[in-house]
Amino acid sequence: MPSNLEQLAGIESIENGTIAFKDGEKRMADVVMLCTGYEYVYPFLAPECGIEVKHRMRVTPIYKHLLHIKHPSLVFLGLPQQVPPLVVVHYQVQYALSVLQGSVTLPSEIEMLADEESNFRRQLVLGRKPHNAHKLGLKLMQEYVQSLTSLADLKPLPEVIFSLYETNGRIRRQKLATFKNYNYKIVSDKQFEVIEPSC
Secondary structure, three states, X not given: OXXXXXXXOOEEEEEOOEEEEOOOOEEEOOOOOOOOXXXXXXXXXXXXXXXXXXXXXXXXXXXXXXXXXXXXXXXXOOOOEOOOHHHHHHHHHHHHHHHHHOOOOOOOHHHHHHHHHHHHHHHHHOOOOHHHOOEOHHHHHHHHHHHHHHHHOOOOOOHHHHXXXXXXXXXXXXXXXXXXXXXXXXXXXXXXXXXXXXX
């Protein structure tokens, strides 16, 4: 992050440019940017659908962050977080279509519920909060995409995409203000080039 930017939590009050935090600390600021996160809501779904949103962001009962376990024709695309969304949604769509067309047979409802619970417990073991049930990041995203490709016999995602995603994340952490100015050129299934901004 830029040296003049701080990410802090627990604001108690703001008065005349002074921010008081719940821990008693005070800071002066020219700008306060409130990043409150997301909250999933599905008011258009009837209660009979049985979808629950726990901890603001854990959509359940969902198999593979995608299919409603009790009504598997109800698909929730794009739930995984900290992933390249278009790449992940591409594989989600292919997997969901394979299920809907019958070329992939789903496990039993009990097995899908156990899989969902196991994935949630794993998130907690990794130190994530319950609202991060769909947070994947690089390692879990690799496993997730590989799981979908294996289950539906899809063409695997080239390794270069995972490497590119990891590099982009590192550049984003180091150069938050300018990381979007970087470009990448894929040279092969395993290599890419970073094209730095010209200015």
